[in-house]
Amino acid sequence: MTIQTALPVLADLGGVLMGEHAALLENEVGGKVFINGQLAYVWGAGQDGLRRLAASQLVDTGAAQVNEVAAGFGVNTESLRRWRKSLEGAGLLGLAPVKKGPKRPSLLTDEKAAQIRAVRVGGVSLRATAEATGVSTDTVRRAMAMTTATEAATGPSARDGVAPLEAAEQLALPVLPAPVPRDGERAAARAGLLDCAAPVFAPAAHIRHAGLFLALPALETTGLLSCAKEVYGSLPDGFYGLETILIDAVLRALAGETRAEGATRFNPVELGRVLGMDRAPEVKTIRRRISQLAEAGKAEELIAALAKHHLNMSGPDAEDLTAILYVDGHVRAYQGTKKIGKIYSTRLKFPVPATEETWVTDAHGSPVFVVMAEPGASLATELRNLLPELRTAVGDDRRVLVGFDRGGWSPALFQHMAEKGFDVLTWRKGASKNIDDDQFAEVSHTGENAQTRSWSVADTLVDLPLAATKTTGEVFTIRQVSRIVPATGGGTRQIHILTTDRDMSAGEVVYRMGSRWRQENQFRYARMHFDLDSHDSYASTGDDEDRLVPEPAKKKAYQKVVAARNAHAEAAAVADANLLALKTPADGAGEVTLTSAMHNQVMAPVGEAENALVAAEKVHKSIPAKVRLGDLSPGQQVLNTETKLIHHGIRMAAYNTAMSIAREIRTNTGYKRATQEAHALMRQAFNQAGDIDPTKPGYLTISLDPLPTKAKTAAIAQLCEHLNSTQTRYPGTGLILRYKIKSNA
Template sequence: MKEHLSLLKGGMMGVMTAQLPLPVPMIAGAAHVGLAVSLVEDGDGGRVFIHGELAYVWDAPDTVTRRFTAVKLADIKAASVAEIAGAFGVEPVTLWRWRQLLAAEGVAGLAPERMGPKGPSRLTGTVMAEIVALRATGLSLRAVGAAVGVSEFSVRRALVLKAGDGNEPGTPEPTNTVGTTSATVTQPVLPVLPAPVDRSGERAAARAGLLECAAPAFAPAARVPLAGLFLALPALEATGLLACSRATFGALPDGFYGLDSLLLDAVFRALAGEPRAEGATRFDPEALGRVLGLDRAPEVKTIRRKLTHLAGTGKADELITAMAIKHLGTGSANGGSGEDGLAAVLYVDGHVRAYQGTKKIGKVHSTRLKFPVPATEETWVSDAAGAPVFVVLAEPGAALTGELRRLLPSLRTIIGDERRVLVGFDRGGWSPALFKHMSEAGFDVLTWRKGATTDIDQRLFTTAAHTDGHGEARSWTAADTHVDLPLGATGEVFRMRQISRIVPTRGGGTRQIHILTTTEGLPAGEVIYRMGSRWRQENYFRYARMHFALDSHDAYASTDDDAERSVPNPAKKKAYQQVLAARARHGQAKAEADAALLAARTPLPGSNEVTVTSAAHNAATAPLWDAETALEAAEAAHQGSPARVRLGDLAPGQQVLDTQVKLLSHAIRMAAFNTATTLAREVRTNTCYARAAEEAHTLARQALTGSGDIDTTQPGHLTIRLDPFPTQRATTAIAELCEHLTSTQTRYPGTDLVLRYEIKNKKPSLTD
């Protein structure tokens, strides 16, 4: 016995002994915990053996001793925390909590608490009816919960109950998956990455020109890479990319890959981080093909060939217009409130896409690069949330004022009625004449005031507040006044509303900035909020450059520019610079001549006589006459230079890059961006994720690239069962997202399969 105790001590404390430890007991049903412990639990209770010796015993109802045993095994490090917790059927965090309770309160702290709610439920019939009514107004789950005084989980539970789900509070969820209300606990055993569905017959028919396109076909499979991309389908359907493409292009020529497969492949690659066609080489074609319902995804040459065919129809701009109509017609993020008569809040800005190739492309000043570069200009329209809605390719060198005038008819077509639209833009669109034109056309202006202005009286400043759609309140110190802007030399003015703010400066002082608008229906706080939200469009440009290849050259084809197009004459600008230089020299020469003549007319000290000869006068004024002659010549040269010239005379052989392929790529990536943004918004509003405000986009990107199972065992349904995430809070949040996406009853494009989303429970890690 003494030798056994020394051996046990050596096993516990790490001392080497010559005698081997005793074997574990040979008892049927014993669960081995690590290398030294075995656990036996039956109807009579439980017993723990350490190196074959009985160490702890408890009766069946003795929960306290059972927890005490688990804690002591962890304290003496008989096995890892994860192994002990798994053997006792709890999470490692539960075992950690038991250890804390034992240290703080003794054995009494291990007594189990009463299960269930500690008080009466707050979800009374009146409260649930109020929750349903508030949710119907469009408020987020968080805002509804704050309004009625319950948690977001309670709000979601109330909505499920009112929808007739049949689940009552306290009903346990299935133990195998979360994010599903199915009563089935057992899952079908799916093969891990089996061979894709054989499509060789359809490929042979496609080569013979006998197949219009291959329909998606899914086989049961487990641990499928990129299965998280299925989460994008409900949000992608809302963008209208697939439906508008079918209405615009009809279908691709007969072949294996159809229009839906091509567009889904492009969107999935963009969401997975490879938006360009070349990115297809960085995916396993079979892995991406499983998400498409095909045996393999298309290759780079196939993608380019089919996109070129679509671009050859010249209908890419029609597709973007159709998607914009769907977005602003059915989207909830357009910013129109109805009460103020606004149909939408839109932001317009130009974007310069630099070109680094060898073709002769016109130069444009790049604000980001700070100098002129060969580039293509684009004019983008975004909604109130900064999501891209519409884009057109602008003429090289076109000003934002001209682009705004050109956009108004298209925007009116997209809106579809005569309601007013609030259009925000920066100082690049400053033009009082444009403001008047937009107001008369039914568009309200929102922009910053440009130029030197007089400060507003401090007594006019009050507090302006606004609460956004997420329930976040903001306030500013502002003055609400009006100002008259001159329209030209005729003396006519255009009256606009001016919202002024006091902002700090770098030196520690303050200054005033002014917002101009033609709308009178919006409160001053909302006007300030809408003007500040214009930066969301700039955020899209930056984000899309990094994640969606906004500035990439998706096609290298080019065409000759219109040689008859009128463009600004750069010689006119140079001539004006010569005029300015001549005026400066003339002023300096005049000052020098005046000084010389004054000195000549001033008598010497002690003398009253002054003599100025013609020769001296001519010598003093000769530089002035030369400068005056040069100024007249410069002014004549400036007046003789035409303001605009033919492009063919100025830059013969200038080219423009292909526009249709780029517009088509923009449409696909706009849909991908709006899909990702919608998923992030759903994480923020329909889950209890604690850091959703900061990490919603990150969690959405993580979910889209996760793995999971494809289950086709239920007729009429396509169940996507995602693998758990590294953290429990992320797994829970995606489970709530899955529940919300399942409620949309989205069908996989080209099939009658209704998508259902689930996520597996997170299993304890052996390293916890």
């Protein structure tokens, strides 16, 4: 019967479905069980034994699962297990209800419960505890359950420093209920009658991704939502609004899926519970909504607004955020089929089709600003163009220390930056004279982590010739801080740091220059965890074919000039040696007369080398330094930048959110390994399951499951206490977020 074709069961008759095959019809006169639409079991009123027989055999014959039958018959799985065991041992008589005798006094008095707990707490097994106290193992379980209920009702547990939930809160939440229906709002959105759907939360227990709620207080400090509202206002009418799309993108990034395609790796209903929706937006919706933002053409305004918000935050070390900035270029390689210009990648060590971006980070290495670099532009050129935007983001006339690598080397740029209120911090490029050893002295500096470092440095001033005025001898005087470091292959060498800041201590100059590696760490971390180098959009437009670009033939011709010069110098050296040998005869030889023929023969290779040099220089001079792009590489494309910048804004917010949570773990928890494991613990917490409870007016309580170890659980509990103090509201609602960790009891 269980493998026959299923016959329909009329739901209107009140049938309770148990799996795909069985249904139960029950009323005051009895009950019936149908398997695949055919009547299989019947019992009358009061025939509880036959009812239990039907339930037991539904499981034994494989017509339905244990949990399905238990739910259909309104009992728990333990009762159903006892019925099946009785049927197996005593047949139908074992299922007959037994009339209960007079109730005897319970053995589990308060004194007995205390005795059981005293024995059990020592680590004794259930059976040993039962034997020692003269009760059954079930009584031991009830005694321990009474303990848990009492602790939950009276206050926090002393174990692990974790506050358990109230018993009412633990029992009231349904497990994985259906999401709040939003059919009406979706219909209104399709008709163009809804601006956007607001988040709505329903009580639910054991929700996946509940740990992502921990990111919301830090996300608010990044300013992504407020800046996006300021720049874009809102998205076109639809079910998913601007805030929902951005929160979804950031939370997916923190969960390890930054790209839109990553939405396919989430259950949309599960992620939707965190967003307050019946389901999270899917790939096509995300792409369409981001495209609508890109059509507005305001991505650069969004990045500028984020930078201004970041650089004007208040809090510890906030002054350093604007006092010190680092700038560097980042090459994003392209692997598609379109004709994209090549750029040399220092990471890959060869030229690749790519686009280049200029990133600005703060003193902690957190991204602040990003612009798409002009094709072929040097870092020095990008720095000069970036200064007005940096000044706007800083918001006042204070001097800002800007650190960068040798790619921005230009004494003329250094002078320009100093005149515009920016101080330079960079490495010296090219050959330079070593500083005398007697000028070195010991200096030290204490960083943000309270660790003091010492170096031996020489603090001097040097003159840099300005490229445009080499003939006049004009120079730019700049401060040079030199260090002695180990050299490759043994020994030592001197490295030189240049800065226009005359007031900063030499120790801090060395420390700040070394901190530029935080920007490299940001690139590496963002590539690993936030898909920094992903394209996000493969759309492209034609490059400006009238743009002048370097002529590659010019470089090749110059290489031939250099080779010709070396050949000429080598020929001249050989000729001089031969002439000297002719003029200086061996001992005992007579005088040698040097004739014109002999001289011409010795100097002939020099003449040939000189002619080759002149010819090479002539060819090099005849080749223009720059040519039209259309003549050199017709049909070259440039990748879309608008969509990429929007995603960069989202990635910046996600990165800064992650760094804030990791910093809170290091500074506001007692986790002993926080220095080494803060980021790993943060990612583990983000992926933790938990409960959502909006039943208390004005609050949205998130109760996370305990982590695998006591130390980690206690650390996240302390993090929750700190986040509760921020009184953060869930975006788009009036609900204040409150975080808890469930008790292990």
